[in-house]
Amino acid sequence: AAFLIESIAWVWLREINQEVTFINSRALSVTAEETKTAQSSTPNFSSSPRELLPTIDPASSSVNIIEVAKAIQAVVDQNPQIDFGVSFVNLKDGGQLDINGDTSFTAASTTKVLIASMLLQKIEAGELNLSRSLFGQTVGDLLKAMINQSDNESWLTIMNLLGYPNQISYAQQLGINSYNYSENTLSSNDMALFLSKLYTGQILNKEHTKL
Secondary structure: OOOOOOEOOOEEEOOOOEEEOOOOOEOEEEEEEEOOOOOOOOOOEEOOOEOOEOOOOHHHOOOOHHHHHHHHHHHHHHOOOEEEEEEEEOOOOOOEEEEOOOOEEEOHHHHHHHHHHHHHHHHHOOOOOOOOEEOOEEHHHHHHHHHHOOOHHHHHHHHHHHOHHHHHHHHHHOOOOOOEOOOOEEEHHHHHHHHHHHHOOOOOOHHHHOO
């Protein structure tokens, strides 16, 4: 799938609901929400440990986390009109940092990856089949349209197939507690956690990450 790359990042702008590439690094999840009033102060970085995202001594990291933090903070300082949520994880050694990492933002199309992984887990469990027909299309075709073309109709069809309450349960099983399907919101820390598990093969078999 298009999202399964080593270096991935998003900026989410709530008011215009537009996705743009922001920073290229290992397992970086970025969210941003435009605000009408400039913030009087910038958020501080935190380093609270999370499951599979251990905080480590920056001196032992293969990536200079302090320099990464300075680079991200510079972008934040230059854009006081934007409320940022940033989560950075170095997959090699677990180094991490975040800005407003536990704050939920409008996730736009990024949660399509979460829905795709849930669907593929059910495929692996034998509960669903990619060749199953839904409204004249196969589940596999809907999945490809949802991910490769970011097709919203395919997204809604798959979400209805999976069941909305089941999506919350699935997210929680992965340690993701901020996902809200009715508002389509998610925190950057939870997205970073999800992407880390997905990339390191803790969610899907390898064959299902390269459809």
